[in-house]
Amino acid sequence: MMFSAAALALLVTTALALVRATLGPTIFDRLQAVNTLGTCAMLLLAVLGFLGGRPEFLDLALVYGLLNVIGMVAVLKFFRHGGLGEAGE
Amino acid sequence: MSLELLRDLASWACLLAGGGFCLVGGIGLLRMPDFYTRMHAASVTDTLGAGLILLGLLLQAGFTLIGAKLLMVGLLIFFASPTASHVLARAAMIHGLAPQLADSAEDASSKP
């Protein structure tokens, strides 16, 4: 029951972050939204594991968290050195 | 029996509060006026929201392998999320995105 409530809160947060990612306005806002989205996805995986009685989901959450951080740093590095289309305004 | 109940109650309170703080972060992400202030809102989700939800799950798991893995997820967030935030904020700063400040006098001196 409480797991469902936490999962619902996380899903709503994900939706809010998606709205921010759509609105922008700068690329950094979108990246921040994606970062929040990643954290929410990670927590959601953990909660879903308990909700369904399958704690193996925690391994997925760990891997997802690692990829999230590495992906964020990689995108920013690429953005600084290679450019990512029309950035900013 | 009553100890079980107490533990369940604590864990539920943590889960609910954690979900609430996550929502606050999401709301702040929409309400705040500029990028840097949005970051502060998002860090509520990353720290208090994530921490309380993981604590709630940890109370359910107890001293098991699952609990150890939850701790690892927590430590990962604890160490990695400030690094990601800092990299993002620094990239925005280098790109020249100026923060909106309350005192505009300080704005001139703070440009990199």
Next chain:
Amino acid sequence: MLRSLSLFLFLSVFWLLLSGMPLPFLLAAGVGSALAVVWFAHRLDVIDHEGHPAHLVWHAMLSYWPWLLKEIAVSGWQVTRVVLDPRLPISPTLVRMRPSQTTDVGLVTHANSITLTPGTISLEVGSDEFLVHALTRDGAAGVQRGGAMDLRVRALESRPEKAG
């Protein structure tokens, strides 16, 4: 040598916790992986006070982290109140501060702690100056040389280093 040993033990425990299956093959694979990582780390020359700061762990876990968690909870609650307030009473401020830490581990710990606390983010980190963005003026006032966090990180990094 002692540091390599402690890194090896740490990696082995990490493997055991992640796998959770004490089959002979998996245990052997774990020991092999841990040895390989220690060897690589040795070749990269990163097993030093910076790459594996084992001498700080106990003091950090018992004294600094609990204080930091309390600090995160307090400022997280303040940011929550600001976000939910209909008037949105923010006063974003930039602060420059001179950290009193001397080692890289101390500086990074300090900068990460600033970012981890809701309401303050470190924008630029150098050995002699931090540039910090704070959500409110009150939050900005807490970040300064000689402030609580500065002093605690200073105390943490000045732990004597064991030989090894």
